[in-house]
Amino acid sequence: MMMEQINESKTYIEEQLSTTKPDIGLILGSGLGILADEIENPKVIPYADIPHFPTSTVSGHKGQLVIGTLQGQHVIAMQGRFHYYEGYSMQQVTFPVRVMKALGVEQLLVTNAAGGINESFNPGDLMLISDHINMMGDNPLIGPNVDELGPRFPDMSQAYSNELMKVAKSCAQEINLNLQEGVYVGNTGPTYETGSEIKLLRTLGGDAVGMSTVPEVIVANHAGMKVLGISCISNMAAGILDQPLSHDEVIETTEKVREDFIKLVKNVIKKMA
Secondary structure, X not given: OHHHHHHHHHHHHHHHOOOOOOOEEEEEOOOOHHHHHHOEEEEEEEHHHOOXXXXXXXXXOOOEEEEEEEOOXXXXXXXXOOOHHHOOOHHHHHHHHHHHHHHOOOEEEEEEEEEEOOOXXXXXXXXXXXXXXEOOOOOOOOOOOOOOOOOOOOOOOOXXXXXXXXXXXXXXXXXXXXXXXXXXXXXXXXXOOOHHHHHHHHHHOOOEEEOOOHHHHHHHHXXXXXXXXXXXXXXXXXXXXXXXXXXXXXXXHHHHOHHHHHHHHHHHXXXXX
């Protein structure tokens, strides 16, 4: 059943394309979809038109695929993603990653807006994700394994490619960008964490926290894709600063750093082999 759905989505997307198939995938998180506007000769496909695709329900997520070239590379960008808290299953949240793989994508760049747990971070910092902690209480691979998609027990010891992380660090140096590095914690949301929960996550080794990314990265690893993850630290997590948290603040911060973000990601894509 899943293979049929993946193939139907893939066929529909391929029918819309006159250009070469994409080999780099981008998932653009809250407020970061602006990068898709940089894609040349874009073919835009609303999620609602693609068979079996869910639709984005969150502000800051446009809800469309943008396919074209960026820095000379053939890319497919998700301008907006799906979240577990929207009521979708883990399989639905990660379905687009399956379709990207079927289209020929071998490298995936995942971005998100996250709350800073590490007190040396500031809102507006960009953080290279070195690893993650899954606190979602679920996993997109639960259920029968489809052997054509990947192994029953995938290795996650290098969930984020060391090779791509080196590329990102050298690109940040070239543009004089102070790129933080740390562990991303994935929670379900949609509530922001309590101050006590943030203390717990810091004790566990978390540097930033958000409500996405982990499911897609698990599925990308299952599919044998190389992954690079970048978080925009959009606010400090609960209990660090004496102020309430809001989604508006998240969008506002991502808008402030978008130039640095676009510069960094374009530079990275240029160098992805």
